[in-house]
Amino acid sequence: MKLLTCPVNGTRPLSEFVFGGELRQPPAADCSDQVWAHYVHNRNGAPGLKQEWWYHAPSGTWFIAERNTLTDQVIRTYLKGQESQA
Amino acid sequence: MPLRLLKYALSKEYPGKRFFQAHETPKKSYDVVIIGGGGHGLAAAYYLAKEHGITNVAVLEKGYIGGGNTGRNTTIVRSNYLTPEGVKFYDASVKIYEGLSEELDLNLFYSTRGHYTLAHTESAMRTMRWRAEVNKHVGVESYVVGPDEIAKACPQLDMSCSGQAPILGALFHAPGSVARHDGVAWGYARGADSLGVEIFQNTEVLGIDVQGGKVAGVKTNKGYIATTKVLSAVAGFTPRICEMVGLETPIVIHPLQACVTEPMKPWLDTILVSGSLHVYVSQSSRGELVMGSSLDPYEVHSTRSTLDFVEGLTSHMLDMFPFLSNIKVVRQWAGMADMTPDFAPVMGKTPVEGFYLDAGWGTWGFKATPISGKTMAETIARDQAPDLIHSFRLSRFEDYELTGEKGAASVGH
Ligand SMILES: Cc1cc2nc3c(=O)[nH]c(=O)nc-3n(C[C@H](O)[C@H](O)[C@H](O)COP(=O)(O)OP(=O)(O)OC[C@H]3O[C@@H](n4cnc5c(N)ncnc54)[C@H](O)[C@@H]3O)c2cc1C
Numbered sequence: 134m135k136l137l138t139c140p141v142n143g144t145r146p147l148s149e150f151v152f153g154g155e156l157r158q159p160p161a162a163d164c165s166d167q168v169w170a171h172y173v174h175n176r177n178g179a180p181g182l183k184q185e186w187w188y189h190a191p192s193g194t195w196f197i198a199e200r201n202t203l204t205d206q207v208i209r210t211y212l213k214g215q216e217s218q219a
Numbered sequence: 220m221p222l223r224l225l226k227y228a229l230s231k232e233y234p235g236k237r238f239f240q241a242h243e244t245p246k247k248s249y250d251v252v253i254i255g256g257g258g259h260g261l262a263a264a265y266y267l268a269k270e271h272g273i274t275n276v277a278v279l280e281k282g283y284i285g286g287g288n289t290g291r292n293t294t295i296v297r298s299n300y301l302t303p304e305g306v307k308f309y310d311a312s313v314k315i316y317e318g319l320s321e322e323l324d325l326n327l328f329y330s331t332r333g334h335y336t337l338a339h340t341e342s343a344m345r346t347m348r349w350r351a352e353v354n355k356h357v358g359v360e361s362y363v364v365g366p367d368e369i370a371k372a373c374p375q376l377d378m379s380c381s382g383q384a385p386i387l388g389a390l391f392h393a394p395g396s397v398a399r400h401d402g403v404a405w406g407y408a409r410g411a412d413s414l415g416v417e418i419f420q421n422t423e424v425l426g427i428d429v430q431g432g433k434v435a436g437v438k439t440n441k442g443y444i445a446t447t448k449v450l451s452a453v454a455g456f457t458p459r460i461c462e463m464v465g466l467e468t469p470i471v472i473h474p475l476q477a478c479v480t481e482p483m484k485p486w487l488d489t490i491l492v493s494g495s496l497h498v499y500v501s502q503s504s505r506g507e508l509v510m511g512s513s514l515d516p517y518e519v520h521s522t523r524s525t526l527d528f529v530e531g532l533t534s535h536m537l538d539m540f541p542f543l544s545n546i547k548v549v550r551q552w553a554g555m556a557d558m559t560p561d562f563a564p565v566m567g568k569t570p571v572e573g574f575y576l577d578a579g580w581g582t583w584g585f586k587a588t589p590i591s592g593k594t595m596a597e598t599i600a601r602d603q604a605p606d607l608i609h610s611f612r613l614s615r616f617e618d619y620e621l622t623g624e625k626g627a628a629s630v631g632h
Pocket of ligand 1: 254255256257258259260279280281282283284285286287288289290291292293294295296422423424425452453454455456475476477511552553554555556580581582583584585586587632
């Protein structure tokens with residue numbers, strides 16, 4: 134069974150987690166329609182080391198995982214804003 | 220014993236004709252370079268040569284032809300989609316498939332079985348009625364049937380699904396078929412080759428040369444090739460190719476898995492799909508049950524397969540067919556599905572002049588192989604996409620004109 138480490142609850146089975154997509158910075162609220170469409174729809178689909186949102190469903194914890202999407206290896210996980218302590 | 224067989228037995232060298240010439244070194248330039256020797260790339264090459272007289276074409280395949288999603292899918296061909304533009308498009312493909320064995324002079328084992336999408340809830344029944352009406356409107360034979368008709372068509376099915384999810388009805392789609400997927404790639408390859416197209420295996424595109432917003436050539440592991448027109452038909456590798464020309468798209472890659480059982484005597488005549496149980500199944504001409512499920516839940520660029528998948532799938536198969544409990548799963552595999560947010564493909568021209576995209580085929584692109592080849596060939600030859608694929612253009616996303624296909628495509632096949 135594949136495992137993932139929740140920064141709050143420790144190592145748990147992957148089946149307890151939900152993938153939330155890549156961590157992205159929204160554009161300014163007054164951006165053009167085109168920039169907004171780009172943000173809403175387009176994704177960085179190429180493989181690589183990515184920062185992603187993951188959700189530990191039983192405890193309702195959202196956190197960040199750094200994962201290589203080519204090899205599916207998780208480098209580290211941490212709560213948003215607590216990267217330096219990870 | 221036929222004489223031909225004797226010739227094969229006695230000859231020291233393999234006496235048969237190769238399906239296509241084994242080209243090794245590409246020329247310095249081509250009119251069109253196609254990246255990806257899957258069904259889509261090979262079909263586009265075939266129709267470019269056959270219908271538009273463009274034969275100075277190279278197909279570059281980094282592995283072997285048909286080794287991508289073309290040789291990994293569960294081969295279901297159908298057109299019972301939800302949106303009129305989707306139904307029309309896939310129906311055009313089904314019509315080509317029906318005569319394709321003859322056209323390519325190769326037995327594709329195209330077998331029309333009828334296709335049942337089972338509904339276990341009232342809301343699913345509503346979607347089935349909706350799809351049936353859209354299908355009929357476009358002239359496609361789909362209608363809603365009740366439990367009695369389903370039980371008659373497939374007496375082996377436990378209509379209560381082990382009491383878990385009683386079947387209320389189904390969308391029946393008469394043209395639903397299966398075919399031999401690698402045969403489709405090989406047939407188009409032979410057809411294209413005989414018209415002058417050059418196919419290169421073990422030839423990987425490493426970069427695309429864009430100058431002043433226009434395609435100038437491609438860099439490969441066998442050197443530079445000059446060309447002004449490039450078609451990317453690489454399914455699960457689309458984001459990597461688009462990155463080479465600096466093009467952003469909504470496409471993300473998730474694995475889609477499938478598996479087969481050991482062969483049995485024929486007993487399952489139809490194709491069955493259950494959205495609620497996340498299962499679809501048909502019996503191959505070899506007797507194996509070919510089974511698939513939903514997409515893996517997160518992005519991975521690899522064709523690894525997992526035990527979770529077979530466990531989940533087989534437990535739902537046993538809800539439908541308890542008598543299969545002693546039957547073994549003998550193979551499982553995965554492909555990389557190029558998913559779009561609206562479950563429709565991305566086809567046509569792009570902001571980079573001379574760079575054409577045939578992608579976003581996710582879990583549903585095998586059935587589209589003939590029509591996508593045909594329409595992409597036309598797009599390249601005329602530098603203009605035909606009306607049939609207008610709704611699938613890349614610019615639909617910035618126009619906020621997404622298609623509404625999710626309801627008919629979300630269980631992968
Ligand atoms: C498990 C599974 C089940 C499916 N079931 C169905 C189904 O029942 N019905 C249906 O309609 N669809 C189904 N699909 C979807 C269908 O298989 C695909 O959409 C379709 O086969 C895509 O064909 P293609 O020719 O575009 O891509 P592929 O067949 O994947 O071909 C792309 C080729 O490009 C090559 N390539 C990639 N990068 C490069 C490069 N840089 N240079 C050179 N070559 C490169 C690859 O090696 C590959 O051979 C399924 C998919 C999967 C994975």
